[in-house]
Amino acid sequence: MTQDDPFGIALNTGKLKSRPKDASPKAEAQSDAVAEKHGFVDRAPRKKRGRKPSPRTGQVHAKVMPEVSKEIAREARMRGVQQGVLIEEAWALYKADKELD
Amino acid sequence: MPTIVVASPKGGAGKSTTAVLLGTELARGGVDVTMLDCDPNRSLSLWAERADLPDRISVQSDVGESGIVRTIKAFDADGQVVIVDLEGVASRLVSRAISQADLVLTPMRATTLDATIGARALELIAEEEEALDREIPHAVVFTMTKAIQSKQHKGIEASLRGQGIDVIDPPLMERAAFSGIFAFGGDLHSMPPQGNMDSARANARAFAMEVYKRLTGEV
Ligand SMILES: Nc1ncnc2c1ncn2[C@@H]1O[C@H](COP(=O)(O)OP(=O)(O)OP(=O)(O)O)[C@@H](O)[C@H]1O
Ligand SMILES: [Mg+2]
Numbered sequence: 622m623t624q625d626d627p628f629g630i631a632l633n634t635g636k637l638k639s640r641p642k643d644a645s646p647k648a649e650a651q652s653d654a655v656a657e658k659h660g661f662v663d664r665a666p667r668k669k670r671g672r673k674p675s676p677r678t679g680q681v682h683a684k685v686m687p688e689v690s691k692e693i694a695r696e697a698r699m700r701g702v703q704q705g706v707l708i709e710e711a712w713a714l715y716k717a718d719k720e721l722d
Numbered sequence: 723m724p725t726i727v728v729a730s731p732k733g734g735a736g737k738s739t740t741a742v743l744l745g746t747e748l749a750r751g752g753v754d755v756t757m758l759d760c761d762p763n764r765s766l767s768l769w770a771e772r773a774d775l776p777d778r779i780s781v782q783s784d785v786g787e788s789g790i791v792r793t794i795k796a797f798d799a800d801g802q803v804v805i806v807d808l809e810g811v812a813s814r815l816v817s818r819a820i821s822q823a824d825l826v827l828t829p830m831r832a833t834t835l836d837a838t839i840g841a842r843a844l845e846l847i848a849e850e851e852e853a854l855d856r857e858i859p860h861a862v863v864f865t866m867t868k869a870i871q872s873k874q875h876k877g878i879e880a881s882l883r884g885q886g887i888d889v890i891d892p893p894l895m896e897r898a899a900f901s902g903i904f905a906f907g908g909d910l911h912s913m914p915p916q917g918n919m920d921s922a923r924a925n926a927r928a929f930a931m932e933v934y935k936r937l938t939g940e941v
Contacts, residue, residue, distance in 0.1 A: 663787065
């Protein structure tokens, strides 16, 4: 019983005994078989099929004004390059301008 | 620790509410409680994030089919309780959890639909007992019960008892505090009052006491 709750239930945790349960792969298979029969089926989320996406480590996620975004998209489409190429070029210009490197 | 699995393939039968009320009341009574959230909708985890967890309660999120048996085993020790909350679907995860249970609780509202779909859990338990050659104690708990019980409720309850199924008395009444616990997190003592709190607390406590008795073999 907890002090702040005089009407609380007083539980004797010593009486809470776990019973032995078979956790072997065989028991699991038996349980699965019963499940299958009763329509309790595998609903675990499927792994995505096909090629894994390539790692995009260090990818830049630039958020720009909608107009700028449209212009970049148009230019990239016209030149048939990824938008990232334009960002690389812009970065090179920026660095040259600031005399970085 | 005794493991209590809350299972019904019927969505919205009151599983997560039963799990949270039971867990918080047992913890109040001094029992260490580990709750396993096996529902991809994460009801229990969301409850746990709403407010500070009550003393003696911990929640393990995202326990899936491949990890359930191992996870139950990891927390299975005398003197404590594991409560497993499942998604309201017929899945292999439900059956694996039942295979590791010391007690299965099947909540149902007193409707024909809940009773019919809930019965699928009872059939599954019966056959698992046979396949695993082990008694799996189980009981039905009526949820969202009205103060004045409908004819339908009485009929369904009588039918279950007639089949020798253990029906827990008291049921969990329909109460603002019981739905509010998910909005506020914590337990019936920490949340801001919703409706008649004394009655809600007394109901949840009496229910938890009945479950405790089943774990200790007093019923
Ligand atoms: N005794 C009760 N009194 C009032 N509201 C309740 C009670 N039991 C459950 N509810 C409400 O009914 C809805 C469904 O309950 P709950 O989420 O517990 O069911 P569930 O069986 O866990 O559902 P799912 O199958 O989606 O996991 C919730 O909005 C919950 O707040
Ligand atoms: Mg739920």
